[in-house]
Amino acid sequence: xxxSPSVGSRLADLVRFxxxxxxxxxxxxxARRLAECSGRMDWPxxxxxxxxxxxxxRSDTGNGPRVVRVGTHALTVGSGTKLxxxxxxxxxxxxxxxxxxxxxxxxxxxxxxxxKNGLNFxxxxxxxxxxxxxxxxxxDLERQVSEVIGNMQFLWLSIEDEPGPKSRRRYVEKNLIPxxxxxxxxxxxxxxxxxxxxxxNRERVRKSGLWNHNHVEETYNPTFLDDLDxxxxxxxxxx
Numbered sequence: 001x002x003x004s005p006s007v008g009s010r011l012a013d014l015v016r017f018x019x020x021x022x023x024x025x026x027x028x029x030x031a032r033r034l035a036e037c038s039g040r041m042d043w044p045x046x047x048x049x050x051x052x053x054x055x056x057x058r059s060d061t062g063n064g065p066r067v068v069r070v071g072t073h074a075l076t077v078g079s080g081t082k083l084x085x086x087x088x089x090x091x092x093x094x095x096x097x098x099x100x101x102x103x104x105x106x107x108x109x110x111x112x113x114x115x116k117n118g119l120n121f122x123x124x125x126x127x128x129x130x131x132x133x134x135x136x137x138x139x140d141l142e143r144q145v146s147e148v149i150g151n152m153q154f155l156w157l158s159i160e161d162e163p164g165p166k167s168r169r170r171y172v173e174k175n176l177i178p179x180x181x182x183x184x185x186x187x188x189x190x191x192x193x194x195x196x197x198x199x200x201n202r203e204r205v206r207k208s209g210l211w212n213h214n215h216v217e218e219t220y221n222p223t224f225l226d227d228l229d230x231x232x233x234x235x236x237x238x239x
Contacts, residue, residue, distance in 0.1 A: 014189065020232050021155065025155055028156065028157075043082070044156070046074060047072070047169070051070075055192055060189050066189045070180065091146065097146065112198075116196065177220075183216040187209070204216045204217065
């Protein structure tokens with residue numbers, strides 16, 4: 001079992017992570033706002049993504065934006081889900097709607113909007129599928145969720161590995177989330193007092209400061225940063 005890093009070690013690891021992320025941004029060009037993206041753009045087949053949210057700044061590792069969600073896709077053997085497919089599920093449809101039952105990101109943002117604004121959507125998050133009548137009753141909230149998530153910017157890292165339990169994408173994700181997470185530990189780069197996630201119905205989101213539910217309570221192995229650094233260093237800069 002890996003021991004929990006000290007506050008000082010975690011701080012140094014966070015500083016290193018954001019330096020790697022700055023290198024990534026210099027190679028893929030500036031972060032993109034999700035609402036402005038489409039499948040017609042040039043996307044890698046597989047990769048990791050890192051979301052930022054307006055108003056969410058780092059306070060311990062610099063003055064830049066803090067990552068509010070980390071994610072990937074196609075982690076089960078045989079999965080054919082592509083990076084843009086997953087991002088488009090989070091983004092929603094061109095008319096502003098979406099399907100929160102196909103995106104945990106949309107689901108938890110929706111619960112935060114319900115709690116913050118006193119909304120009444122009793123079917124939200126109920127079941128893996130819903131009929132047309134139920135979905136039509138959720139359209140207004142789906143549109144609000146699309147506006148929130150679509151306004152976020154993100155970076156992406158191409159990792160063209162095969163789906164499965166030994167995926168490098170899975171390895172980086174399951175270590176990076178605990179590094180960023182403040183769940184049950186001294187907070188570093190905590191969320192702002194106005195962060196929407198404070199209203200989420202999931203304790204792990206509220207306490208971690210991330211729009212993530214899985215892995216926030218786990219311990220990370222700092223050597224994963226060597227792998228992440230190597231992946232980014234190997235990228236060719238986009239012209």
